[in-house]
Amino acid sequence: xxxxxxxxxxxxxxxxxxxxxxxxxxxxxxxxxxxxxxxxxxxxxxxxxxxxxxxxxxxxxxxxxxxxxxxxxxxxxxxxxxxxxxxxxxxxxxxxxxxxxxxxxxxxxxxxxxxxxxxxxxxxxxxxxxxxxxxxxxxxxxxxxxxxxxxxxxxxxxxxxxxxxxxxxxxxxxxxxxxxxxxxxxxxxxxxxxxxxxxxxxxxxxxxxxxxxxxxxxxxxxxxxxxxxxxxxxxxxxxxxxxxxxxxxxxxxxxxxxxxxxxxxxxxxxxxxxxxxxxxxxxxxxxxxxxxxxxxxxxxxxxxxxxxxxxxxxxxxxxxxxxxxxxxxxxxxxxxxxxxxxxxxxxxxxxxxxxxxxxxxxxxxxxxxxxxxxxxxxxxxxxxxxxxxxxxxxxxxxxxxxxxxxxxxxxxxxxxxxxxxxxxxxxxxxxxxxxxxxxxxxxxxxxxxxxxxxxxxxxxxxxxxxxxxxxxxxxxxxxxxxxxxxxxxxxxxxxxxxxxxxxxxxxxxxxxxxxxxxxxxxxxxxxxxxxxxxxxxxxxxxxxxxxxxxxxxxxxxxxxxxxxxxxxxxxxxxxxxxxxxxxxxxxxxxxxxxxxxxxxxxxxxxxxxxxxxxxxxxxxxxxxxxxxxxxxxxxxxxxxxxxxxxxxxxxxxxxxxxxxxxxxxxxxxxxxxxxxxxxxxxxxxxxxxxxxxxxxxxxxxxxxxxxxxxxxxxxxxxxxxxxxxxxxxxxxxxxxxxxxxxxxxxxxxxxxxxxxxxxxxxxxxxxxxxxxxxxxxxxxxxxxxxxxxxxxxxxxxxxxxxxxxxxxxxxxxxxxxxxxxxxxxxxxxxxxxxxxxxxxxxxxxxxxxxxxxxxxxxxxxxxxxxxxxxxxxxxx
Numbered sequence: 001x002x003x004x005x006x007x008x009x010x011x012x013x014x015x016x017x018x019x020x021x022x023x024x025x026x027x028x029x030x031x032x033x034x035x036x037x038x039x040x041x042x043x044x045x046x047x048x049x050x051x052x053x054x055x056x057x058x059x060x061x062x063x064x065x066x067x068x069x070x071x072x073x074x075x076x077x078x079x080x081x082x083x084x085x086x087x088x089x090x091x092x093x094x095x096x097x098x099x100x101x102x103x104x105x106x107x108x109x110x111x112x113x114x115x116x117x118x119x120x121x122x123x124x125x126x127x128x129x130x131x132x133x134x135x136x137x138x139x140x141x142x143x144x145x146x147x148x149x150x151x152x153x154x155x156x157x158x159x160x161x162x163x164x165x166x167x168x169x170x171x172x173x174x175x176x177x178x179x180x181x182x183x184x185x186x187x188x189x190x191x192x193x194x195x196x197x198x199x200x201x202x203x204x205x206x207x208x209x210x211x212x213x214x215x216x217x218x219x220x221x222x223x224x225x226x227x228x229x230x231x232x233x234x235x236x237x238x239x240x241x242x243x244x245x246x247x248x249x250x251x252x253x254x255x256x257x258x259x260x261x262x263x264x265x266x267x268x269x270x271x272x273x274x275x276x277x278x279x280x281x282x283x284x285x286x287x288x289x290x291x292x293x294x295x296x297x298x299x300x301x302x303x304x305x306x307x308x309x310x311x312x313x314x315x316x317x318x319x320x321x322x323x324x325x326x327x328x329x330x331x332x333x334x335x336x337x338x339x340x341x342x343x344x345x346x347x348x349x350x351x352x353x354x355x356x357x358x359x360x361x362x363x364x365x366x367x368x369x370x371x372x373x374x375x376x377x378x379x380x381x382x383x384x385x386x387x388x389x390x391x392x393x394x395x396x397x398x399x400x401x402x403x404x405x406x407x408x409x410x411x412x413x414x415x416x417x418x419x420x421x422x423x424x425x426x427x428x429x430x431x432x433x434x435x436x437x438x439x440x441x442x443x444x445x446x447x448x449x450x451x452x453x454x455x456x457x458x459x460x461x462x463x464x465x466x467x468x469x470x471x472x473x474x475x476x477x478x479x480x481x482x483x484x485x486x487x488x489x490x491x492x493x494x495x496x497x498x499x500x501x502x503x504x505x506x507x508x509x510x511x512x513x514x515x516x517x518x519x520x521x522x523x524x525x526x527x528x529x530x531x532x533x534x535x536x537x538x539x540x541x542x543x544x545x546x547x548x549x550x551x552x553x554x555x556x557x558x559x560x561x562x563x564x565x566x567x568x569x570x571x572x573x574x575x576x577x578x579x580x581x582x583x584x585x586x587x588x589x590x591x592x593x594x595x596x597x598x599x600x601x602x603x604x605x606x607x608x609x610x611x612x613x614x615x616x617x618x619x620x621x622x623x624x625x626x627x628x629x630x631x632x633x634x635x636x637x638x639x640x641x642x643x644x645x646x647x648x649x650x651x652x653x654x655x656x657x658x659x660x661x662x663x664x665x666x667x668x669x670x671x672x673x674x675x676x677x678x679x680x681x682x683x684x685x686x687x688x689x690x691x692x693x694x695x696x697x698x699x700x701x702x703x704x705x706x707x708x709x710x711x712x713x714x715x716x717x718x719x720x721x722x723x724x725x726x727x728x729x730x731x732x733x734x735x736x737x738x739x740x741x742x743x744x745x746x747x748x749x750x751x752x753x754x755x756x757x758x759x760x761x762x763x764x765x766x767x768x769x770x771x772x773x774x775x776x777x778x779x780x781x782x783x784x785x786x787x788x789x790x791x792x793x794x795x796x797x798x799x800x801x802x803x804x805x806x807x808x809x810x811x812x813x814x815x816x817x818x819x820x821x822x823x824x825x826x827x828x829x830x831x832x833x834x835x836x837x838x839x840x841x842x843x844x845x846x847x848x849x850x851x852x853x854x855x856x857x858x859x860x861x862x863x864x865x866x867x868x869x870x871x872x873x874x875x876x
Contacts (some may be wrong), residue, residue, distance in 0.1 A: 010066070015069075025845035039143055046136075052122055056091075236681055269654060414479050759803040759841050821852070
């Protein structure tokens, strides 16, 4: 099978017709960036074959936002020397037409013919799914699914086995299949596919295990019953002994005695704390007296220090008095410089104001003139805009409707040509003065007409001939022709034109007027961005500003010509320097005044402090106070010594009593009492529980239950053993028969293994790949490595999937089945070395099959040896 031409229309992004033709019989590299339509073309091929033409589950083929679209796919291909042409439309115009050489099929007949050719089937309802795709589902690889092979092989399994049977010449089944099936049925009654019990066998196994569990539980309960009887006797003796001795009462007496001793120690600690507080107060009073004594003794030293401070302050006052005249002179000089700089600034600012007003008046005069010119231009441009708008209104037409009219007329022309090609031709050559009537029209001389409908020819004196054009295609063409003629007439009426040419001329005039309007509007916007009225308002405002600037210039006085006029920048700089000098002089003067006040105040303070200390040193009260402090210090020393001796004595008593040990003894005795009582109460509760439990167990008859369960278990076990032996015998017999059967299957797999090895040796030399009984790739061996294909990396599984598909294609080709391989962005996970090997494999396979390789990375395939086809270039 060699695909030659693909045409799609109104299908996803291909709203307009798109043709992919000149496809080569071998390798075809078709590329384009993302969203360019590669996957859409693959979907179109799948839809043409897999989807029923009358299906309502193909909305994904419809272009976005176009509910009236009729997605159409046309395929032309060659198979076994015959030309095949398939045209299928969905949704709005549902139809399917198939032409094989000179034979024609339509609707369901055409679809069944395609399914029979390629080896797939249609769903009973809804959209087509993977389980329906058969051989194409195996050979047509969708984007991102190259590594998924098992399901595709399973869905194509029957077709592959049929091809193998035709090659081997021996059907894989034999008379032994009936025996195997009978054994399998009996075996499956007892065992599942994984060898687990089922049915009665499984139930007996479950009952046997439950009986064993019940017997084990009964034995365990009997054993616990006996243990509980022994436990009851032991607990009874311990409970009675504890009840008689009551050991917690002795522990309570010891607790009371320990608490009394601990309270005595606490009293000693409280007395010691009071004595420590009293001692702390005495020590605080002693420190205060010692500080007062030291202060009185330091009074003479303080007096000498204050004398030195007084002399220093007197010297500072004299030094600052000498600096006063110089500071006053600097201040006067700075004030004079500041006043002169201020006059210069005033003259410069006056000159600057007049200059600015003169410039503003000139600028505003120019602005008024410019606005007047813009206003004149704006009025001209406004007139051009109105004229262009009128032309737009006169020629307005729907561009989309014009395009639909062009498409409809082109389709009408194509359909007319097609109808002329397939219509029945009626020609006549009459003798002079002879005539015939065709559908009531009298014909003379000679001529020719094409008939699409049933017609009558009346021959005078002879009779009437009936002509009925044949073929379902003609009827369909006639209906399409009538529909297209009606569509063209309706579009012409809607647009108000009589032909496509007049519609295009009107559309061209409409677009030209639109561009002229846009150009005039842009010119108008360039001189009057917000319109003519705002421009008039802006002109009036500029005129008022000009008049105001002229009045301000007249009211501003001119600078004094007799004085030097400095530049405003120079005058401001000189003024700032003079102000800075004045500020510095004022700050220096203020600093001198503050320093003078400070030293004068310091001199007065030092004088007063020195006099106070001198008077205090000579007073009799000071001598009396020193004597009193010495006596109080002596009394406090004696009291403190007595308290320290008492505290030491109490500390020894407390240490000998060990209060920490007493506290631990109290806690220990309390816990002991609680534990003894809880143990005794728990033993009593356990005695009651055991008595109740033994009474209940004794009433159950555990030994009788054990005997009954043992008998039931023995009966169940015997029946279980019977079925167990039968299941194992049937399982062994089925395995032996299946092994013999697999020998025939391996003969069936040999052709497929040959093709797999052909490709595998290129990618993995010395490696082998086995297929299972369902013809799926399974065990993979490479050197010392042994595993399953599904355990390989993602990229390796994708490569193995493509190799396997090519092997299946070789097998189908040998069996005379059609093959077409479609690869959508495959091998994207292959490294460069593996990709080079896969290119060799694809080039080799292309000598036997047609391969359509779609990719968005053409640079990776530039060394494939075939010219690439750019989808975007075909759209132009």
